[in-house]
Amino acid sequence: MRLDTLHTAETPEGIALSLRPAGLVARGLAYLIDFGIRLGIFMAISITVGLLGKMGAGILLISYFCLEWFYPVLFELTRAAATPGKRVMGLRVVMDSGLPVTPAASLTRNLLRAADFVPAFYGAGIVSMLWRRDSKRLGDLAAGTLVVFSDQVSLHGEVPVAEPQAPARALSAREQAAVVSWAGRARRLTPERLDELARLAEPVLGPGVHGASASQRLLGVAQWVLGRRGGAR
Amino acid sequence: MTPLDFEAAYAPLWAELEAVVAAAETRRRFDGARLATLYRRVCEHLALAQARAYPIHLTQRLEGLTQSAHRLIYRRHDYGLARLGRLVLVDFPQAVRAHRGYLLAAALLFLVPLLAAGWAAWRDPGFILHLLDAGEVQQFDGMYGDRSEALGRTRDAGDDWQMFGFYVMHNIGIGFRCFAAGLFAGVGSAFVLVFNGTQIGAVGGYLIGAGHARNFLSFVVTHSAFELTAIVLAGAAGLRLGHSWLAPGRHTRLEALRLAARHAVVVVYGVVGLLLVAAAVEAFWSSARWITPAVKYGVGGACWALVLAYLGWQGRPRAAADAAARPAAGGRHAG
Numbered sequence: 001m002r003l004d005t006l007h008t009a010e011t012p013e014g015i016a017l018s019l020r021p022a023g024l025v026a027r028g029l030a031y032l033i034d035f036g037i038r039l040g041i042f043m044a045i046s047i048t049v050g051l052l053g054k055m056g057a058g059i060l061l062i063s064y065f066c067l068e069w070f071y072p073v074l075f076e077l078t079r080a081a082a083t084p085g086k087r088v089m090g091l092r093v094v095m096d097s098g099l100p101v102t103p104a105a106s107l108t109r110n111l112l113r114a115a116d117f118v119p120a121f122y123g124a125g126i127v128s129m130l131w132r133r134d135s136k137r138l139g140d141l142a143a144g145t146l147v148v149f150s151d152q153v154s155l156h157g158e159v160p161v162a163e164p165q166a167p168a169r170a171l172s173a174r175e176q177a178a179v180v181s182w183a184g185r186a187r188r189l190t191p192e193r194l195d196e197l198a199r200l201a202e203p204v205l206g207p208g209v210h211g212a213s214a215s216q217r218l219l220g221v222a223q224w225v226l227g228r229r230g231g232a233r
Numbered sequence: 234m235t236p237l238d239f240e241a242a243y244a245p246l247w248a249e250l251e252a253v254v255a256a257a258e259t260r261r262r263f264d265g266a267r268l269a270t271l272y273r274r275v276c277e278h279l280a281l282a283q284a285r286a287y288p289i290h291l292t293q294r295l296e297g298l299t300q301s302a303h304r305l306i307y308r309r310h311d312y313g314l315a316r317l318g319r320l321v322l323v324d325f326p327q328a329v330r331a332h333r334g335y336l337l338a339a340a341l342l343f344l345v346p347l348l349a350a351g352w353a354a355w356r357d358p359g360f361i362l363h364l365l366d367a368g369e370v371q372q373f374d375g376m377y378g379d380r381s382e383a384l385g386r387t388r389d390a391g392d393d394w395q396m397f398g399f400y401v402m403h404n405i406g407i408g409f410r411c412f413a414a415g416l417f418a419g420v421g422s423a424f425v426l427v428f429n430g431t432q433i434g435a436v437g438g439y440l441i442g443a444g445h446a447r448n449f450l451s452f453v454v455t456h457s458a459f460e461l462t463a464i465v466l467a468g469a470a471g472l473r474l475g476h477s478w479l480a481p482g483r484h485t486r487l488e489a490l491r492l493a494a495r496h497a498v499v500v501v502y503g504v505v506g507l508l509l510v511a512a513a514v515e516a517f518w519s520s521a522r523w524i525t526p527a528v529k530y531g532v533g534g535a536c537w538a539l540v541l542a543y544l545g546w547q548g549r550p551r552a553a554a555d556a557a558a559r560p561a562a563g564g565r566h567a568g
Contacts, residue, residue, distance in 0.1 A: 011276075015280065015299055015303075055394040057394075058395040065402040068406075094304075098303065100309065104499075108494050108495075115414060115416040115417065142416065143491070154293060155289075157290055180236075181288070228237060
């Protein structure tokens, strides 16, 4: 069973893009922020056109209509591909293929908001978002769009500097990858946990400098795997 | 090649792509050809890095880079007037004709209740009280009656603008909901069509029965050409959604829905246009009492003919051009 919600889309170049669909809470908060902004705009317009009498009332109704239906469409077609609320929450709207959302898709997903709204307060949309791994609401299903987090999370950083050290035996590709990704997490784990994990690799560690901890020695191996040899560079 | 060599060899290239992407995201002018070249190179590097299980911070950097370049390269560029013109002149009427079956169903769902309710309300003035309460009926009586506060007589330009705003908000909203409700197996669209048909028919039948035929018909004849057509079209698009979901055919259910939505949304573009025209006509023309009903009937009839002809014939390739194109196209396929 898959535990993560990653959605992979393949590009024409054969590259797999990994997209992280946003869930109910992030999207709900984005909606609330947008709601506040729309309310603010509506108030501002109503104050300014209040001077125009009945013509102003007409403009007010039209602006209400535009805010209701076209506010998200307009912002989703910008380069950020997100309404201000979504941008605050770090979200963006993309097609299933990872491409920027098209005008037709954006309009479809926002018109079908009316279908997501039934029976009240986006009931159908919420059920659909909770039901599906990729958190799509009905409008997203029909338009083929996806709301994703725009920023990548980085769990792995640079490998810390250490004296390069040859492993005791040749490492397979998988073992090399495991050692390097362990080293990439050195800055995120506590030293004790890092050491505990390093001791699992004790059999492959070569004879180190006397007194160096297992994690120090494994970091050396990681540097060696990356291509740094003692003293050479 | 070790990861360090790899990074040392190609890091300048990645930095350049980063710079080009940043330029493309902020400025209007940038070197597109260079972007494409660099993008392709970095895609190769990413594939290599993934295949050789290079350190994850390296592959993640490449992934981020390719993703933002990918978004830039495959962005759509063709907004603007040419696209809008094509939509109005070709795509929308063609999409309407492609929905012929749904259109027929939607028209029946709308017109049969309209005529039935209209006939019932005309025969028996009490019938309308099954649908509306007495206050609303009185309001309608006042609007279309011949008394001085009747519609149009006391209205000034400001009123026209207010009503335009109201019609835009209210009617286009109904159109959109009529489309969206189709997602639920088409039941929602059918309901909106039947409901609106019954209401409009009953009110019309009642007013004609009450002797306001002249006021009422001259008021509605022009904008109804755009408004009623648009509601039926929105319903047809909604029915298409519902049908694709109920009977997906050889597609998966989701794929069928997505396909239907892509085609149906073109119809919805047109619905917006028609309802905007309807709102303008209703606010500025239909309500003008100084125009004699005879003129309004004439203009209204012309509008009906125009709308139906537009939907029926606009955007068809000319018969001769069509005949000439067909063998050529066939030849191309054969070759």
